[in-house]
Amino acid sequence: MMENGMTGITAKKSDLLKELKKNRSAHRKLFLDAQQGYRTDVIKELDMMLKEARDGKTIRRSVSLVEPQDHTKDYDRIIRMLEMSTKSTIFISEQEFCQYVQDDWGWKAQFISQTSNYSNRH
Numbered sequence: 001m002m003e004n005g006m007t008g009i010t011a012k013k014s015d016l017l018k019e020l021k022k023n024r025s026a027h028r029k030l031f032l033d034a035q036q037g038y039r040t041d042v043i044k045e046l047d048m049m050l051k052e053a054r055d056g057k058t059i060r061r062s063v064s065l066v067e068p069q070d071h072t073k074d075y076d077r078i079i080r081m082l083e084m085s086t087k088s089t090i091f092i093s094e095q096e097f098c099q100y101v102q103d104d105w106g107w108k109a110q111f112i113s114q115t116s117n118y119s120n121r122h
Contacts, residue, residue, distance in 0.1 A: 008093040016090060016100055017082050023103040024075035030115050034068040037118025041065055068114045071107055 045063050053059045078100060082090065098104040105111075 006094075008091055009097065010089050010091045011101075013082055013085060013088055013090050016092070017079060019101045020075055020079050020082070023100075024072060024079065026103070027075060027111075028070075028072050030119060031068055031070045031072065034115035034118040035070075038065060038068055041118065066114055066117070068118060069107070069111060071105065071111060074105065074107075 042063055042065055045065060049060050049063075092100060
């Protein structure tokens, strides 16, 4: 609990929806960009594996690349909940504020790490 006793805020539903939709759009764009880079890298690795097999080298049977994870459904779920709410203002906790407004989810650091390997390269 913070010094002033605040554990959350009451926010306008329209403001929360606006922030969530903006954050969802940015997340989706980054994911799709990273997914394209991932596909390119997988194809390169598979081509290399095929060449090594044809050249009589050790046959590798797995691709060692980490696939980017899509968390769009996390945004969609909260957006839909807000859209179905009959209230014009919504109380959100500090943690929910971090997620919905500041776009700081529990999975965010791992997502950035995964996508940075593949995004903005094509």
